[in-house]
Amino acid sequence: MKADRAAVCDLLAEYGALIDMAKFDEWLDLFAEECRYQIVPRENFDRGLPAALVFCDSRAMLEDRIRALREANKYNIHTDRHLIGLPRLLSPESEQLVVEAPFAVYQTDQEGETRLFATGLYRDRLACVGQRLKICDKLILLDTFAVPSLLATPL
Amino acid sequence: MKADRAAVCDLLAEYGALIDMAKFDEWLDLFAEECRYQIVPRENFDRGLPAALVFCDSRAMLEDRIRALREANKYNIHTDRHLIGLPRLLSPESEQLVVEAPFAVYQTDQEGETRLFATGLYRDRLACVGQRLKICDKLILLDTFAVPSLLATPL
């Protein structure tokens, strides 16, 4: 697949923006029908330990997860802000494109205090579905294993 | 207007860099003659409450505002650093281009301490004036309503 930098940047920007606006249905639609979404502490990943903080290997499972988060959010009211850095387009495999991008997520609570919530690296496999680029596999390498109230939103 | 991603990225990068270098005359020149600049807490905006923290609906008003900030800065000495994330180019209207980009601003004080100052989202309407892309409308959705010493610099 030809590496289309503009389409990759669009997809990443949309990914962050849709979470920040809590538009989770549109966010889910960025994923391919067959998809995987994982949050893994970077340290585990580097050591070859497979334990994920979150593991969804179908979109149905991801939808279910999101529903749970929205329920949980009633009790942990905050807003998110994703900052996603310049992506690296890695050597494209046959049909898919591998992309890495660093991210930081900030959260603002009801008192109006904004704090750094988490940093890490997205490692995505993307593929064209019809005319659109979609996420087939999203691996979120989290810099810390100690995320407070991780359940509150997707990263 | 054709969405020219490179020109949009240039304009956003320049916007942040000029504030960070305190080159406010060049910064003002990024705005069209007829322009609007607003800072609105995101919460107000989402609820349809129009109250802005800062509201300038002409470049003269924005210039006046900047003069006041520079005066205030004599008593709140710090430097800024803007980090602006990947932009989303939204469906172009007839003559104008709507762009959104998340941002984080860090401030460093005279003791050398660097802190997160604010996060939020830029929602800009841009238009070509001569050969250059300029800002017609800048809406700054601030993640918090509680910004300390907001007056100190533009966001």
Next chain:
Amino acid sequence: MKADRAAVCDLLAEYGALIDMAKFDEWLDLFAEECRYQIVPRENFDRGLPAALVFCDSRAMLEDRIRALREANKYNIHTDRHLIGLPRLLSPESEQLVVEAPFAVYQTDQEGETRLFATGLYRDRLACVGQRLKICDKLILLDTFAVPSLLATPL
């Protein structure tokens, strides 16, 4: 030199990613044979004071520096995360390209706490060496003069 935005973004993204993965040999390879790498507090730079926190004016010197850092890291175990903002491509000189980009570096310690470590501006001179864009001169303007444990990694 023609300003190739995609190549510049690739180089910047790779620069940050390779440090974050502690792939320092590949990181060194981003620099031209004849190169300079400096970290200067922004305040010094603005006042025309030449004192650098780190000054390497050859790749051999930079390699030596990196070896020392890796040794030091045995006692200051942490991971880095670079977020690099949209770059500005400044008016290209004859053979070289001048690029500026803001950055934030976060560090995560062994307890899993992630903190903002430093913010600043990269000012790079880049040139094509063979088919690849390489760094001839990297000036890192650090927003603070007070960086704790600066030695721990390159910025």
